[in-house]
Amino acid sequence: AQTVTQSQPEMSVQEAETVTLSCTYDTSENNYYLFWYKQPPSRQMILVIRQEAYKQQNATENRFSVNFQKAAKSFSLKISDSQLGDTAMYFCAFMTQGGSEKLVFGKGTKLTVNP
């Protein structure tokens, strides 16, 4: 069974600085998808960024980028120029390419951006 581990329960960063959230996963699959979701205090689950395992290029969405290391099974999220609105829980998630559409989530990292 696939597992997703987020080793940092909580992190904090100063506004305008850069922060990196860690995620590792365990799978025997070769083709899969990885996602980062953001959950602000309003409770919504918002997709931040996604990565296809067959793509070597790291995904980027504005201030958000990932460092995908397939051999190491690592998928970290970098937030540049942090803003107060980035304060949220961040969840890393995994989905296999074949078979089930199940998303397997990590436990989350609580990020606080300080003014």
Place this chain on the structure above:
Amino acid sequence: DAGVIQSPRHEVTEMGQEVTLRCKPISGHNSLFWYRQTMMRGLELLIYFNNNVPIDDSGMPEDRFSAKMPNASFSTLKIQPSEPRDSAVYFCASSLWQRNQPQHFGDGTRLSIL
């Protein structure tokens, strides 16, 4: 475009009562997912449907939980009888059945069983 719509947003009820949570997926999406979020267990997939058919219900905790999807635009998650340990936030999500399509979540229902 309207997102995934869940109702109610909050539900408080007494132990033993029947609880029904509702979900309207995004129009055109053909997969629907029910998740439960607790502090202890994080986000857990309870059940998911594809084209209104339940595909995997292995995450449903016990027989007190049931889910239906009578048509493409509506699903329910029912708990009967409810217990205090069912207290959690329940999310519904929908997606288009293609492997790289993300799941879009509703705002969740916060359920409190007294």
